[in-house]
Amino acid sequence: MKLRGWLLGRVGGALATILMVLLLNFVLFRLMPGSPDRTLARNPRVSAEAIAAARVRWGLDKPLFPDQLVAYVGATLSGDFGYSVKYGGREVTSVIGEKIAPTLLIVGLGEIIALAAGIALGAWTGWRRGKFGDRVGTLSALILYSMPYFWLGMLLVTLFATTLGWLPTSGISTPGGPGGVAGIVDLLRHAALPIATIALGLIGQYAILLRSSVAEALREGYVLTARAKGLRDDRILRGHILPNALLPTVTLAALNAGYVIGGALTVEIVFSWPGLGLLTQEALQSRDYPVLQGIFLLLSISVVVANLLADLLYSRLDPRVRHGAAR
Amino acid sequence: MSGAANHNDARSLPAGANAAAPLLEIRALRVSFSLEDGRRLTAVDGINLSVSPGEAIGIAGESGSGKSTAASAIMGLLPPNGRIDSGSIRYRGLDLVAEGAPLRRTRWREIAVVFQGSLVALNPVIKVRDQVAEAIELRLGEPANAAREKAKRLLADVGIPDKRLEAYPHQLSGGQRQRAMLAVALSCSPAVLIGDEPTTALDVIVQAQILELLDRMRHEYGLGLILITHDLAVIADMCDRVAIMYGGRIVESGSVREVFTNPRHPYTQALLGAAPDARAGRRTIKVLEGQPPDLASLPPGCHFAPRCPLADARCTEEDPPTVSYEDRVTLACHRYEPNGGALPAPVAAPYPVLELGKR
Ligand SMILES: Nc1ncnc2c1ncn2[C@@H]1O[C@H](COP(=O)(O)OP(=O)(O)O)[C@@H](O)[C@H]1O
Ligand code: SF4
Ligand SMILES: [Mg+2]
Numbered sequence: 196m197k198l199r200g201w202l203l204g205r206v207g208g209a210l211a212t213i214l215m216v217l218l219l220n221f222v223l224f225r226l227m228p229g230s231p232d233r234t235l236a237r238n239p240r241v242s243a244e245a246i247a248a249a250r251v252r253w254g255l256d257k258p259l260f261p262d263q264l265v266a267y268v269g270a271t272l273s274g275d276f277g278y279s280v281k282y283g284g285r286e287v288t289s290v291i292g293e294k295i296a297p298t299l300l301i302v303g304l305g306e307i308i309a310l311a312a313g314i315a316l317g318a319w320t321g322w323r324r325g326k327f328g329d330r331v332g333t334l335s336a337l338i339l340y341s342m343p344y345f346w347l348g349m350l351l352v353t354l355f356a357t358t359l360g361w362l363p364t365s366g367i368s369t370p371g372g373p374g375g376v377a378g379i380v381d382l383l384r385h386a387a388l389p390i391a392t393i394a395l396g397l398i399g400q401y402a403i404l405l406r407s408s409v410a411e412a413l414r415e416g417y418v419l420t421a422r423a424k425g426l427r428d429d430r431i432l433r434g435h436i437l438p439n440a441l442l443p444t445v446t447l448a449a450l451n452a453g454y455v456i457g458g459a460l461t462v463e464i465v466f467s468w469p470g471l472g473l474l475t476q477e478a479l480q481s482r483d484y485p486v487l488q489g490i491f492l493l494l495s496i497s498v499v500v501a502n503l504l505a506d507l508l509y510s511r512l513d514p515r516v517r518h519g520a521a522r
Numbered sequence: 523m524s525g526a527a528n529h530n531d532a533r534s535l536p537a538g539a540n541a542a543a544p545l546l547e548i549r550a551l552r553v554s555f556s557l558e559d560g561r562r563l564t565a566v567d568g569i570n571l572s573v574s575p576g577e578a579i580g581i582a583g584e585s586g587s588g589k590s591t592a593a594s595a596i597m598g599l600l601p602p603n604g605r606i607d608s609g610s611i612r613y614r615g616l617d618l619v620a621e622g623a624p625l626r627r628t629r630w631r632e633i634a635v636v637f638q639g640s641l642v643a644l645n646p647v648i649k650v651r652d653q654v655a656e657a658i659e660l661r662l663g664e665p666a667n668a669a670r671e672k673a674k675r676l677l678a679d680v681g682i683p684d685k686r687l688e689a690y691p692h693q694l695s696g697g698q699r700q701r702a703m704l705a706v707a708l709s710c711s712p713a714v715l716i717g718d719e720p721t722t723a724l725d726v727i728v729q730a731q732i733l734e735l736l737d738r739m740r741h742e743y744g745l746g747l748i749l750i751t752h753d754l755a756v757i758a759d760m761c762d763r764v765a766i767m768y769g770g771r772i773v774e775s776g777s778v779r780e781v782f783t784n785p786r787h788p789y790t791q792a793l794l795g796a797a798p799d800a801r802a803g804r805r806t807i808k809v810l811e812g813q814p815p816d817l818a819s820l821p822p823g824c825h826f827a828p829r830c831p832l833a834d835a836r837c838t839e840e841d842p843p844t845v846s847y848e849d850r851v852t853l854a855c856h857r858y859e860p861n862g863g864a865l866p867a868p869v870a871a872p873y874p875v876l877e878l879g880k881r
Contacts, residue, residue, distance in 0.1 A: 416642030417642065417643060417644055419637070420637070420643045422629075423629055423630060424630045425625075425627065425629030425630045425631065426656075427626075434656070438647045438648065439645070439646065512647070514646070514690040515646060515647075518692070518693060
């Protein structure tokens with residue numbers, strides 16, 4: 196079972212990467228300027244005793260190495276990410292935990308919509324490469340691709356929220372709004388623009404990649420064989436071209452899934468969407484080390500896991516890789 | 523295998539076809555490509571060709587002489603910049619060139635093709651068995667299970683072992699892939715099979731096996747076979763008739779026996795003489811000087827004139843007409859007069875001869 200060995204190797208590699216990230220995380224945050232106790236010290240109403248007490252509570256009175264490092268790694272591995280400096284000493288896991296769902300909602304739906312629309316657009320333009328429809332489609336995809344999220348987001352807000360007034364400009368729900376089904380509708384109305392921003396930003400990427408793979412596949416001998424077989428165009432596209440041409444796009448989508456947290460940062464700021472992105476910004480501003488470390492660790496783990504996923508997916512989908520690994 | 527041959531007898535013809543008409547008949551076919559610089563390149567310049575059931579026709583000629591273009595035109599698979607300028611391709615009387623021709627219906631069910639590179643001709647992410655079954659299911663309308671069963675039988679028949687049934691193309695050897703491709707081509711029991719250099723990429727032993735298989739299939743299926751190759755030995759082994767192409771034209775055609783023993787056209791002589799001949803212990807080759815013609819800017823007259831030792835003034839002014847002699851040989855060369863249709867004696871073209879050394 197060589198395949199299992201390969202799999203174990205990949206998983207082992209991923210775990211090693213996460214450990215390295217853990218170390219890096221520790222070092223990086225200690226190198227950063229400013230520290231929470233000094234931030235606290237800037238507040239004239241906080242007494243020196245209180246600061247000293249805080250230093251002890253946060254473990255900042257101990258030496259960096261080995262005490263702080265050992266404490267950090269040990270605690271992290273046991274699932275203890277410490278306490279938030281900003282949020283009145285709440286557990287980091289709970290501070291981060293409650294922000295995951297809102298982020299997953301907009302990035303997840305945005306990804307899915309972008310993937311579906313990007314595949315449709317890429318397959319369509321690739322099949323018609325060089326024709327008018329392809330030019331228009333590819334140009335649109337390029338424009339979307341090159342637009343930064345915040346710019347796209349502000350455009351959408353200006354158009355659909357400020358000017359047309361169809362959708363709310365920001366937030367996740369109407370303050371004091373309804374519950375139940377009406378509450379879900381309210382949530383979705385708030386989520387619509389952030390989701391659209393993420394989807395539009397990603398569509399171009401998927402469409403352009405798929406278009407080039409489809410156009411490339413069209414020159415392949417197996418497409419000529421499929422034509423010679425007298426198959427219909429849609430069968431040739433879906434049955435022969437896409438199974439080949441989708442491989443890079445699917446891999447990219449899996450990789451992108453790793454950037455769920457990081458990618459939403461600007462979007463969440465534009466829409467004041469209370470997810471991990473906004474939390475990151477707040478934590479950065481208040482030098483909330485424990486929360487930042489938690490977020491960075493989560494981010495790194497999701498990137499590593501997404502890479503692993505992309506690898507596995509690719510090897511599942513492409514028999515050449517599958518057997519190459521098993522041989 | 524039984525059943526294959528009767529399948530062909532029972533085959534139903536596409537609408538508009540006539541069982542009494544010749545199987546495949548190509549008349550005065552001209553195919554050209556538009557080039558990036560705006561010029562047109564005539565790749566096939568008025569060829570005639572016909573195939574009967576069970577008959578094997580070889581098409582030979584240097585690379586670039588228009589063999590593959592002719593095959594693509596028959597399949598209706600010219601690239602977007604190619605077009606059929608004139609002429610006809612008839613399958614059982616059904617015109618495949620005419621506007622609205624039922625090409626998608628005749629493809630594979632009537633005429634199938636095996637290309638040169640089987641690795642690229644097969645889809646890398648689909649199991650070979652499914653690639654064989656696909657056309658059975660989609661073109662013959664058989665249920666998926668029956669199609670897979672038939673695919674299994676076909677693959678066994680072309681010599682793919684049972685345990686390779688679920689293999690992907692890259693898991694097969696070059697020879698096995700070409701066998702699999704043959705099974706794909708035969709999946710709808712076509713009446714005509716075109717092999718465009720089907721063994722070129724293979725080593726000699728595998729090549730011989732594939733050709734033997736092709737020959738067996740031709741007899742079992744009663745296939746009309748068009749075998750395109752630049753290997754004259756293959757044609758000598760496999761074919762009943764041969765057409766020699768040069769610069770998009772068929773310069774000489776006839777029975778393999780006649781053309782190979784009495785080559786008349788100067789180009790045929792060069793082609794046959796270019797293979798070392800061990801006769802009488804001497805190994806010599808005829809040296810054909812110069813380059814194949816640039817089909818995008820052809821001067822008037824015989825395309826072969828710049829390289830022909832027999833060329834005279836007329837050759838560079840007038841196209842030599844294609845003359846048929848005793849229904850056995852056609853020739854396009856000014857050196858041979860119509861002669862009232864009587865087969866003329868060969869005129870040896872004085873090519874420089876290269877000694878390859880004595881045995
Ligand atoms: N798609 C194309 N566009 C332009 N010229 C082409 C194209 N395909 C083939 N040709 C030209 O047509 C001529 C005949 O090519 P081909 O039919 O492939 O010859 P063969 O199969 O005998 O080697 C060559 O001069 C080749 O360059
Ligand atoms: S027509 Fe003239 S140039 Fe052409 S092959 Fe005959 S003799 Fe040679
Ligand atoms: Mg060719």
